[in-house]
Amino acid sequence: MVDVILETRNLTRHFNGFTAVNDVSVKVRRGHIHALIGPNGAGKTTFFNLLSKFLTPSAGAIVFKGRDITDATPAQIARQGVIRSFQISAVFPHLSVLDNVRIGLQRKLGTSFHFWRSERSIACLNDRAMDLLASVNLVAFAHDIAADLPYGRKRALEIATTLAMDPELMLLDEPTQGMGHEDVDRIAELVKKISADRTILMVEHNLTVVAGICDRISVLQRGSVLAEGTYAEVSADERVIEAYMGSGPQTLAGVH
Ligand SMILES: Nc1ncnc2c1ncn2[C@@H]1O[C@H](COP(=O)(O)OP(=O)(O)O)[C@@H](O)[C@H]1O
Ligand SMILES: [Mg+2]
DSSP: OOOEEEEEEEEEEEETTEEEEEEEEEEEETTOEEEEEOSTTSSHHHHHHHHTTSSOOSEEEEEETTEEOTTOOHHHHHHHTEEETTTTTOOOTTSBHHHHHHHHHHHHHOSTTOGGGOHHHHHHHHHHHHHHHHHTTOGGGTTSBGGGSOHHHHHHHHHHHHHTTOOSEEEEEOTTTTOOHHHHHHHHHHHHHHGGGSEEEEEOOOHHHHHHHOSEEEEEETTEEEEEEOHHHHHTOHHHHHHHHTTTTOOSTTOO
C-alpha cells in the first residue's frame, strides 16, 4: 500500500465568484519530493496558501497522516509537523546566522524545560545549530548578520531555520525564485539532501530543478489538476505541453 502523508480532497477556493482552486485532489507520498507546477495564474500559490492555512478553503478537505486538518490553524499544523518555509520560519535580519537557527531550535523544543538556564543544554543547542548550518553549507557564515548574506545563502538559511523545527512535511514555495544558475543548483542539491528523511511539497517554476529532483509532479491549470506523474510522464503529455505553450516564456522545451 502506498503511504500517503498528505491528501487534499476536492479542495476548492473561490474569490468573489472566481474559482482559483477547483476541486483539487492530490496525494503526496511519504518521502517524496512532490512538485506543483503550472502556468501563471494556475492557482499554485492559492493552493499552497490553503495547505499552509493562510487561506480557508471554500470546499473540500485536507488530510495529514489520516487526520483532517482542514480547520486547523498554522500553529496547529506546525506542531503536527507541517511547516512552510519562508513564512512560518521568518529570518531575523539583524541576528547572526547561528542565532537564527538557534531560535528555530528553541521554538521546536518549546519553553517548558527552561533549558536556557543550563549551560549544558546551551552547548547542546549550539552543536545542533552548527550541524544544521553544516547541512546547508553555511558554517563559514555562522557569525555573519543574516541581512548581510547573499540572496542564495539567505534562502539556504531559511531552509535551515525550517529544518530546525524538524518538519515531517516541508512546504517550499519557489525555493529557487530569483536566483542565478549557481544558487539554483546549490538549492536544488540542498532540497534533495534534506528530503532524505522527510517529505517535501514544493511550488517550483524552474523545470530543470523539477526534472532533476522531483519524484512526482502535479500540473495545475486554471485551478484544476491537468496531469500528474513523473517528470517524464507529465512533460510528454500533450495537454501539459499545450498549457505551457500558451503561457509565454516558460516552456517545457530543453528540459529532460
Ligand atoms: N486574493 C485574491 N482575490 C482574488 N483573486 C485572486 C486572489 N488570489 C489569487 N487570485 C486569482 O486566482 C488565480 C490563481 O492565482 P495564483 O494562485 O496566484 O496562481 P499561481 O500561483 O499559479 O500563479 C489568479 O487568476 C489570481 O488572479
Ligand atoms: Mg504563484
